[in-house]
Amino acid sequence: MDQAMTTGPCGSTGRSVDPAWDVVVIGAGPAGAVAATLAARHGLRTLLVDAKRFPRRKTCGGCLSRSAVTALRQFGLDDVVHEIGAAPIDRIRFTAQSSTSEIDLPAGYAIDRARFDAALVDRAVGAGAEFRPGCTAKVLGVQGGWQQVHLAVGERSEVATTHVAVVADGLLRSSLHTEACAPANAGRHARIGVATVTHGDDFRVESGTIEMSIARQGYAGAVRLDERRILIAAALDRDALKSQSIGEAVTAMLLESGKSAPNALLKCEWMASPTLTRRPSQIAGERWFAIGDAAGYVEPFTGDGMATAIESAIAIEPWFVDAQVGWRPAFVAEWSVAHRRIVRRRQWLCRGLAWTLRRPWAVRGLLALSRSAPVLTSRSFARLQQPRDFSSNPHGQAAIA
Numbered sequence: 001m002d003q004a005m006t007t008g009p010c011g012s013t014g015r016s017v018d019p020a021w022d023v024v025v026i027g028a029g030p031a032g033a034v035a036a037t038l039a040a041r042h043g044l045r046t047l048l049v050d051a052k053r054f055p056r057r058k059t060c061g062g063c064l065s066r067s068a069v070t071a072l073r074q075f076g077l078d079d080v081v082h083e084i085g086a087a088p089i090d091r092i093r094f095t096a097q098s099s100t101s102e103i104d105l106p107a108g109y110a111i112d113r114a115r116f117d118a119a120l121v122d123r124a125v126g127a128g129a130e131f132r133p134g135c136t137a138k139v140l141g142v143q144g145g146w147q148q149v150h151l152a153v154g155e156r157s158e159v160a161t162t163h164v165a166v167v168a169d170g171l172l173r174s175s176l177h178t179e180a181c182a183p184a185n186a187g188r189h190a191r192i193g194v195a196t197v198t199h200g201d202d203f204r205v206e207s208g209t210i211e212m213s214i215a216r217q218g219y220a221g222a223v224r225l226d227e228r229r230i231l232i233a234a235a236l237d238r239d240a241l242k243s244q245s246i247g248e249a250v251t252a253m254l255l256e257s258g259k260s261a262p263n264a265l266l267k268c269e270w271m272a273s274p275t276l277t278r279r280p281s282q283i284a285g286e287r288w289f290a291i292g293d294a295a296g297y298v299e300p301f302t303g304d305g306m307a308t309a310i311e312s313a314i315a316i317e318p319w320f321v322d323a324q325v326g327w328r329p330a331f332v333a334e335w336s337v338a339h340r341r342i343v344r345r346r347q348w349l350c351r352g353l354a355w356t357l358r359r360p361w362a363v364r365g366l367l368a369l370s371r372s373a374p375v376l377t378s379r380s381f382a383r384l385q386q387p388r389d390f391s392s393n394p395h396g397q398a399a400i401a
């Protein structure tokens with residue numbers, strides 16, 4: 001372990017009587033920022049850290065679903081959507097094998113992740129959390145009764161002590177890579193996520209509509225962020241990138257689906273995610289809980305990753321509050337069960353869709369179904385995005401039952 005000092009708020013030296021922080025939240029995406037806001041509102045001494053400097057970009061399709069907005073609203077956080085000038089969306093159009101179908105969606109928004117995530121972090125700071133950008137964290141384990149978290153900013157490092165670490169560091173769970181906790185490995189057929197923002201005038205994307213193009217090597221969603229900017233995100237087979245650039249692979253995919261592809265895609269700067277589809281064997285341990293993508297992720301087709309991240313941040317609250325009084329080993333199993341309830345339905349559907357989208361005959365069937373029974377398909381999406389009620393939430397049971 002590092003020989004660094006143990007410090008707390010305002011650099012005060014921590015002693016074993018009390019940890020330096022009540023809660024250390026690792027990762028300031030939607031999961032981490034919401035968890036930090038709720039912890040700070042409880043009056044807990046909350047430290048939120050992120051390895052990146054903010055505002056930071058994130059590989060994402062930027063579709064904030066109705067359930068995500070509703071969850072934010074229940075905690076007075078939905079105003080961020082208006083503050084960042086998010087664009088409403090209420091339709092999705094599928095294009096595959098040169099045919100199209102479209103259905104209504106529960107009202108959501110197209111968002112710029114850099115702005116959205118930064119606005120949520122502002123809320124956490126406004127609630128009283130301390131935010132340290134450019135700070136990489138590692139969970140070291142419990143010593144002297146407290147969780148130890150190694151924090152590094154450039155060459156400087158320290159070990160912070162806390163009652164509990166909330167791990168919200170995304171797909172890779174890099175803060176947990178220790179012998180005690182294995183990383184969440186991606187599945188054999190896991191795809192890679194990519195995204196870019198283009199101004200392509202030669203690409204028609206209607207305001208309010210998600211344009212979803214499906215091909216053999218993956219799928220791509222495009223939304224209009226504003227009059228000038230179109231956000232394109234895709235999930236691609238790793239093989240598709242062996243002999244071509246990301247721009248070439250997405251262009252080929254759009255053309256195969258039957259859509260046009262903007263020339264600008266070949267010159268755009270693309271962001272890429274680690275391989276998707278991760279199911280970690282452990283989502284909690286002594287004095288730590290994982291939330292958001294760090295607790296597991298399938299694929300982005302249904303556009304509910306942010307909703308799950310936000311809902312898990314809300315649902316974990318009773319456990320990190322109870323952990324202030326004392327740690328009970330039962331918390332680990334309790335959180336695993338509660339988290340499974342949050343993600344079960346969505347991940348099940350997402351896995352089913354991932355399977356379907358890899359089979360051209362099944363895609364044909366899906367398109368035919370959404371054309372012949374648009375109301376039924378639309379209702380399935382609406383069910384998926386059913387808002388949860390977090391109003392009475394002893395250990396999250398009411399909310400996630």
Ligand SMILES: Cc1cc2nc3c(=O)[nH]c(=O)nc-3n(C[C@H](O)[C@H](O)[C@H](O)COP(=O)(O)OP(=O)(O)OC[C@H]3O[C@@H](n4cnc5c(N)ncnc54)[C@H](O)[C@@H]3O)c2cc1C
Pocket residue numbers: 026027028029030031032049050051052056058059060061062063064065135136137138168169170171173174175192193194195233234235273276291292293294297300303304305306307309
């Ligand atoms: C191609 C693609 C398209 C998608 N489209 C959508 C969509 O349209 N709608 C939707 O709802 N979801 C979508 N998602 C999913 C969505 O992006 C994620 O589910 C969501 O960002 C998860 O939020 P999070 O807070 O758990 O993690 P993240 O947003 O990934 O945030 C994790 C943060 O942790 C930080 N971090 C990592 N390691 C450390 C460390 N050791 N120390 C400190 N900080 C660390 C990172 O810098 C990052 O800021 C998409 C994903 C992909 C890949």
